[in-house]
Amino acid sequence: MTSQVSSPVGQQSGPEKGQDSGRDTGSKEIRRLDRVIIRFAGDSGDGMQLTGDRFTSETASFGNDLSTLPNFPAEIRAPAGTLPGVSSFQLHFADHDILTPGDAPNVLVAMNPAALKANIADVPRGAEIIVNTDEFTKRAMAKVGYDSNPLEDGSLDGYSVHQVPLTTLTVEALKEYDLGRKEAGRSKNMFALGLLSWMYHRPTEQTEAFLRRKFAKKPAVAEANVSAFRAGWNFGETTEDFAVSYEVAPASAAFPPGTYRNISGNLALSYGLVAASQQADLPLFLGSYPITPASDVLHELSKHKNFGVRTFQAEDEIAGIGAALGAAFGGSLAVTTTSGPGVALKSETIGLAVSLELPLLIIDIQRGGPSTGLPTKTEQADLLQAMFGRNGEAPVPIVAPSTPADCFTAALDAARIALTYRTPVFLLSDGYLANGSEPWRVPDVNELPDLRTQFATGPNHELDDGTEVFWPYKRDPHTLARPWAVPGTPGLEHRIGGIEKQDGTGNISYDPANHEFMVRTRQAKVDGVDVPELEVDDLTGEARLLVLGWGSTYGPITAAVRRIRNSGGEIAQAHLRNLNPFPRNLGEVLRRYDKVVVPEMNLGQLSTLIRAKYLVDAQPYTQVNGMPFKAEQLATALKEAIANG
């Protein structure tokens, strides 16, 4: 499944025009592909993420389905030319619906020897490799441990290697600009983007407009980049080295009618929070401290002050959630964003929020741990921290989005739970969802759920003597939520705190029976959170094995399930969006199958919960290498599990 599926069409139809490009592709052969995986790789200062983003935008606007995987070091400018300094961006696009950024690239763009060396193991023979030969100096090759030149020693036999002096060509193309060689050479990523855009018939107007916007204050730089981009395109068109270009038709059948855009997980999450604030008719307050890979949510929300969004960059993680909790007390839809290490610091305040029973969203964009771990890589190892990482019995509902675009809906769902049940709620995204992107059908705002909630306005209890009073811990009998009485409401003055409270009055109480009751009541409230039943994808009902996932493994698991089914296998799939509480029917679903396999990017956290709660022999299949699962790898593992009964 890793090689390109191609069929020559150019011969029959003669010269064709590049889609929307308005440029003649000449008499070169055009092949039609159903899907392609491209990986751009270079130094962390080479602009690979920007290049990937632009190619993604071109691809999205062309109408392909797509999925992306940015992969970069934690250092902003890691030592140049070294293996740890390599930054890459993988993009999978297709004429049909796809679920992952792809296992193995069909095309690798390697801007230097380090990029080649760091990525070649992922690239199957037969794939195309475009290398920037200008960077393949003896010194640069020796730096990454190449004893001989891989472009000459036969080690790349079996690949289709295009040796392109990208830097020289870029500098040549920009000679009319008043730029030094070094500065002109910086545009080589745009040259590469132009070349790839030609190869895959990508529309180019948006990229040119983007460059002019980005460098609006430096028009000469903008024009130089546009020129480099065009030069790359023209190079593809004219040089004989590139004899073939490719078409990947829009994925029209994959998308229901609607308006689409490309969106990353962190952007979708930010929009989800703004939407939740609008739908709840409550001002949004974000208390946050910068941390990778969550900072983009802070950046994004800080742009939307005209929606009444207050963003507060705190002095530390604790103050971030503290300020959010204070704002929640004041009647805001309050949010704190962080990653695993930040959650550890916020734990005590989350416990306070459990005790205060105020709505609060805790967004954890998980990354590799423990400790600082792998800041820019993905992992799902905070599940048990979210579930149990507090002193005392402190249950918190957990919502986990499954794809980048799903982060939007997950944010709305987390807000619904927080507001309805007056509780902190965890949203567990991860680095893969945060930075990855996919097409998203933009919802009609009229379709969004109504999240409006009721503040307390008057007394809610009558004492024996007939006096009407306000009891801050008198609960709604259905949801067990307590009233939300915000300061400024006359007559409802009350005090709340982290000390155990008497049921009803909320006054301090050390009474043993009351504590027992309150602990059990808080648990019952979270256990009773209304979550949708778990849907099982089991087409024939013949499957004996259920694969159960949560969060960002949705794409790879679903792709693996498709592969198994395409090769005649029977497998059932279910994916958890709500991890606390679990869907009511989860136990029943699990018992329907002889075998349950749980793929996770941790050492088996969900499977531990499943085994403990349902006494089902759920088998973990785990990976903690900082990268998402590959579909083929999962398919193989699941096939083995099926075969072994």
Added chain:
Amino acid sequence: MAETSPGLAQEAPPNGDAAAKGPEALSLVPRAVGKQTMKDFKSDQEVRWCPGCGDYAVLAAVQGFMPELGLAKENIVFVSGIGCSSRFPYYMNTYGMHSIHGRAPAIATGLASARQDLSVWVVTGDGDALSIGGNHLIHALRRNVNLKILLFNNRIYGLTKGQYSPTSEAGKITKSTPMGSLDAPFNPVSLALGAEASFVARTVDSDRKHLTSVLRAAADHPGTALVEIYQNCNIFNDGAFEVLKSASSPQAEDKAQEAVIRLEHGEPIRFGAPAEDGLGSQGVVRDPASGELRIVDVREEGTASVLVHDASADSPGTAFALSRLADADTLFHTPIGVLRDVRRPVYEKEMAEQLERAVEQGGKGDLSALLHGSDTWTVVG
């Protein structure tokens, strides 16, 4: 639609007497309808501090002062951390939150930033504010959020039964330091001045009149106000501030006169037994050679060079120098009163202005337009 909350609209309702506007710092906080009394601010909860604790005096002073502010009671919030003094909110019949150790300034910052129509008070202690919560305190001070922070300093950990605190004198023998504490103490006023505080004052639990006058000045101040209150813990650190107190005997009064430097804005800094002009016989002057402050006997050196206290001075330098006059061990020459009271931008006001400006510049947020962005494509069925 849900009932709209009072206050979320960020505007003070046209409430109360227009003439009684109250302090500028609280101009967005609704005024009380009708006259309030101290009783209005007492909650129905039994006060549970140790008998004789200095906290009682502070509670009474605050409850007694609140009616003077004339604010709608429901728009007042007390937020505290952990420690003896942090039980304070339970005893105030306002909104309140007894939070977790050290975090009250952070929580109050979020509340005050989101709600300009509230008068937000933080009650904290020397351990809460200066040890576990030191970071939040200094950042609240530099941001200048409209918070009134009452720091009850008893120079000991009371609730955990008597360990040394970050303000305990070096060498202090406590349960956790049987051979004496090795830590050098903080001077909270010096610390606050170094943290860019726009208002710093110190007062003493037993001097209700002075305490109330400092509360008044703090309430009037737009921005963060830090009020250090020397508070006696009669169980674990009894008499820590006795040298500053005059009530117990004539001898004590004489001693206190020498120990306490009372600061009044615009007045010469004089203290000690009265000189012929009725003011204190001791004066604070600046040494022309070193620039340091020192204490002189005005009967010998005259009054011409005695410093006039200027709480509104741009530079906190003199206020800092005044705060250093006190002896960390004996507390001799402790200045009390308002050391600094300057105007600078208030955080939540500027935050609200940014929101307004964003609407002016980009129009009120349009959710549909936001979600669509600029690069969309359409799939037709």
